[in-house]
Amino acid sequence: MTVASLVGFARAVREAGVPADAHRVQAMLDAVDTLGLDDLYWAGRLTLCAEPDDLPVYDRVFASYFGPKRRHQPMPTTPRLPSMAAPFVGGTPSSEEQGQDDEVVGVSTSRVEILRTRDVTALTARERAEVRRLLALLAPGTATRRSRRRRPASRGEIDPRGTVRAMIRSGGEPTALRRRGRLRRPRRLVLLLDVSGSMTPYADALMRFAHAAVRRRPTGTEVFTLGTRLTRVTRALRHRDPDAAQAAAAAVIPDWHGGTRLADSLKAFLDRWGQRGTARGAVVVVCSDGWERGDPAHLEQQMERLNRLAYRLVWVNPHRGKDGYAPLAGGMAAALPYCDDFVAGHSLGALEELAEVIARA
Known part of the structure; x- marks a missing residue:
C-alpha cells in the first residue's frame, strides 16, 4: 500500500468530519511504519481520532475505504507507537515522558524543515513522496475583491x-x-505552467501545486501549460487523487518535455482566454525558467498586455533559488519589469511562499 493511499484515507476521514490535520496524518504514517499494515486500523484510530464522537465516523470511513473485513483486528499490545502520536492520545504524560516526546517531536520537525528547504531535484524517492503528500495538503487562495452584488x-x-x-x-x-x-x-487564479524540456525536473511539483489550487476552488482556478503550444488542463486537474490528476494532465498535453515558445503561447492565451475575462482582475502566475527561442521583444509585448489585465502578475523561476542566479536569459530579462513578484519554485518551502504571495492583497 502506498503513502498516497494512506493520505487519501486520511483525507476521506477529514472530509467526513474528523479533524485530522497534517500533524495527525504524519502521526498516522509514522504509526503505520512502526506497527505495519496489519495494524492499520488501530494506527489510524489512535492518531486521527481526537474524541469518542470521532470513532463511529472513523469506523464507517475505514469500512468504506478498505472494506469491512479489515477492521476486525485485535488491539496491538507489544509494539509501541511512536512518541509523536502521544499528544493525540488521551491522558497526561509524566514529566519524563513529556521531555522525551518534546525531543522526538523536535527531531521530526527538524527533519520536515530540512526537507522543506531542499531542491526537489535532489530528493530521494521516499522524500519525493513526502513532499508530494505535503503539497496535496496545500490550499492556495487569492485575495478578495469587491463584488457588484450587495447584501x-x-x-x-x-x-x-x-x-x-x-x-x-x-x-x-x-x-x-x-x-x-x-x-x-476571491479573485480568480490563473496558473501558466512551462512544461518544456528545461522545466522537466520541476514540472511534477508545480503541477501538483496547481492541483491543490484547483481542488480548493474548482470554478475559480484556471491552469494552462506553455510549451510549443497552449493547452488548458483545468478539467484534467479536477480529479480528487493527485496521481490520477497528473496522469490525466499528461494525457492531454501534446508538447510535454518539448521546446519553448513562451511568447506565442502567451499570445494564444491572451487572444483566446485572457482578454475575454479569464485574466481580467485575476492573480496570474507564470511558472517558467524564462528560456525563449523566439524574439524576447515579442515576449515583452505579451507580458505588457498581461500586466494590464491582471490584478497581480507573479513569475516563478525555480533557478532563482540557486546561489549565484541572475535573470540574464533574454526571455526572463524581458518579462521581469512587468512582474509584481519574482519568486523561486525549487522546493516545498518556496511553493509555500508562493501560496502566501498569491494570497497577498
Whole structure:
C-alpha cells in the first residue's frame, strides 16, 4: 500500500468530519511504519481520532475505504507507537515522558524543515513522496475583491428599497434606515505552467501545486501549460487523487518535455482566454525558467498586455533559488519589469511562499 493511499484515507476521514490535520496524518504514517499494515486500523484510530464522537465516523470511513473485513483486528499490545502520536492520545504524560516526546517531536520537525528547504531535484524517492503528500495538503487562495452584488449590512450605503419595504411592513411608520454593502469574493487564479524540456525536473511539483489550487476552488482556478503550444488542463486537474490528476494532465498535453515558445503561447492565451475575462482582475502566475527561442521583444509585448489585465502578475523561476542566479536569459530579462513578484519554485518551502504571495492583497 502506498503513502498516497494512506493520505487519501486520511483525507476521506477529514472530509467526513474528523479533524485530522497534517500533524495527525504524519502521526498516522509514522504509526503505520512502526506497527505495519496489519495494524492499520488501530494506527489510524489512535492518531486521527481526537474524541469518542470521532470513532463511529472513523469506523464507517475505514469500512468504506478498505472494506469491512479489515477492521476486525485485535488491539496491538507489544509494539509501541511512536512518541509523536502521544499528544493525540488521551491522558497526561509524566514529566519524563513529556521531555522525551518534546525531543522526538523536535527531531521530526527538524527533519520536515530540512526537507522543506531542499531542491526537489535532489530528493530521494521516499522524500519525493513526502513532499508530494505535503503539497496535496496545500490550499492556495487569492485575495478578495469587491463584488457588484450587495447584501444587507450594519454599515454602508443606504438601501432605499429595503427601507421602504420595512416601512410598509410596519404600516407606514418610519423605521431605522436599512443599509447594504458589497460582497467580497476571491479573485480568480490563473496558473501558466512551462512544461518544456528545461522545466522537466520541476514540472511534477508545480503541477501538483496547481492541483491543490484547483481542488480548493474548482470554478475559480484556471491552469494552462506553455510549451510549443497552449493547452488548458483545468478539467484534467479536477480529479480528487493527485496521481490520477497528473496522469490525466499528461494525457492531454501534446508538447510535454518539448521546446519553448513562451511568447506565442502567451499570445494564444491572451487572444483566446485572457482578454475575454479569464485574466481580467485575476492573480496570474507564470511558472517558467524564462528560456525563449523566439524574439524576447515579442515576449515583452505579451507580458505588457498581461500586466494590464491582471490584478497581480507573479513569475516563478525555480533557478532563482540557486546561489549565484541572475535573470540574464533574454526571455526572463524581458518579462521581469512587468512582474509584481519574482519568486523561486525549487522546493516545498518556496511553493509555500508562493501560496502566501498569491494570497497577498
